[in-house]
Amino acid sequence: MKSTLRVVKTWFVAVAFVVLIIVFWYCSFLFSRLGLRAPALNHSLCHSSWEWESLNFNVSRRTKLFLTLKDFFWHKNTVNLKLPYGITDSEVTLQKTLAGLTDYDMLESTESLSCRRCVVVGNGHSLKNSSLGSVINQYDVVIRLNNAPTRGYEEDVGNKTTMRFFYPESASHNPGTHNQPDTLMVLVPFKHPDLLWLKWILYNEKRVKHGFWRPPPLIWMGKTSQLRVLDPFFMYMTASRLLNIPTSVDPSIKKVVNYVHPTTGILAVYVALNYCNVVHLAGFGYPRADEREQLIHYYGDDTMMSMMASIHNISKEAQALKSLEDSGAILHLRPLSG
Template sequence: MLQGKVWCLRLLPIPLLIIILAAYNCSYGVLDRYRILNLSWKPTKVVCNDWITQQKWESLNFKINKTTKLFLKLEDFFWKEYVSQLPLPYGIKGSEQMLLKILAATESSDMPAHIENLECRTCVVVGNGFAIKNTSLGSIIDKYDVVIRLNDAPVRGFEEDVGKKTTMRFFYPESASSNPGLHNDEDTLMVLVPFKPQDLRWLKEILYDEKRVRKGFWKPPPLIWLGHSSKVRVLDPHFMHWTAKKLLQIPEQNGFHPTTGILAVFVALNYCDVVHIAGFGYPPKRNQLQPIHYYGSHTMNSMKNSPHDVSREGRALKRLENSGALAYLHPHL
């Protein structure tokens, strides 16, 4: 009997060792999944060859040509017939003349050549959500080829969590910062997402220094905008249309349209080989006092009359994550 107990004690370390190794591997996998195990991690071509990107397009429930140009170009209106059956935000019907003037005043070219010519584009879309706060992801975010930011989300003072680099910033007049130079790089592309004709009118008035008309906005946009015309781009509404129709499957005429954030994710999926996201997700609806941004003091109360279906967008992001089309840089609900 005594010998049996001795043998049991001798064997006890073995199952304990197995449990410890299993726990370690599990934690390693979780941490590696969210890219926070090694802060020196650098996205490289290697990640473009893994099973996630190989199966990404087969697993998605939408099809779109990856060679589609992101921005509207002046030549679209002169060298070929640009036919659109839909008005903004899903098409340019009725806004052609304003767009002609805007595109004539901007370079309206493609992405920078050093990004266009990459064999493998690694991209991160940085959302404005509270989830990115205190993550210390800044150094990782700055290593991606393309960093997409949204609206007027600040960078200065938040670099440790959100990074410094900005390749593109998606915005609309109400979300525009008067001086883009404060929170963007010198070569950041300022990408206008036109939701309505007034958005194009605002940009035209800015570019041509015309009298500002303030009607038609839910929030007064800047009367003076210091963005440089050579860095201005207008996103093709084609992407907004397919984000709503294919990704979110929003029923027509229901009054909702995609947020700038989910739109940026869709654009990244069609332009980049590897897509990671951070700062996405809203607090539970029951917690109306929870901050929704990593900056400022807005809470879920401010979303009461929103024209966006954030629950639908959350489910879409979950499907994309489960399919391997994208990955989060931090744990999330």
């Protein structure tokens, strides 16, 4: 009898040991593969160490992102400048454009979250072979930029998209190809023709190509119910408070002269800081300026050469991102492979 019990006990210990080995191996594998997923799933991050006030933007945090028709006349006096920092001289076009929209709000499923864990997905080449796709898909809010594709790149960039920031020249003819059915398509108006383009789409008016640095889609197959217009206030604050770009206003034309456009990416980061409790980034950063043949996106064949005539100050933006990371306000996700 004792011999039988000894055998059973030995067998039990052996099985338990094997189970522990398997559990240990699985956990090691899980953390090695998904080590960067924890920040997205950990609700304790909502009590992060950084506070909005510590960023010294000297402006109240704003979670209402989009222009609406009902408060249009209040917004027009927020910043007394022309686009991209204000809407002066674009009021009539904007009013008609907003009247053609069917909704002005954030998705209820996102708005109702007590903690919004967000990732802003840049278009940088660092995403290629990163295996970050499953990590990105775990965030509550995924913000993508311009016409960056997801189909065919899911392993590295995921396929979840809550909001996509774009302007006419970066609009996709068929947004359904690389977005989900409920993705909000957020127009970032840089100039008056951008609002005209949206008005043409909404009212099926005659399109023209004048006023664009690259022909925008003349036919847009997206859902108008998913369209939103970002308040230019965020562009103004990105330039003046996050990037500290000197603004010299010509009072005769109510326009900032000699200004530098923030990129859509850095704008999205500032918006996320306003709207989200947790802000992580993926795919940000450019190669060095002297690496002219280096690819800059995870898709396509654009190189640093294409940035030579850019109206963006990418070095200033890199400094701003580093400052935000040093303060704990944002976190850069590192590739899981490659």
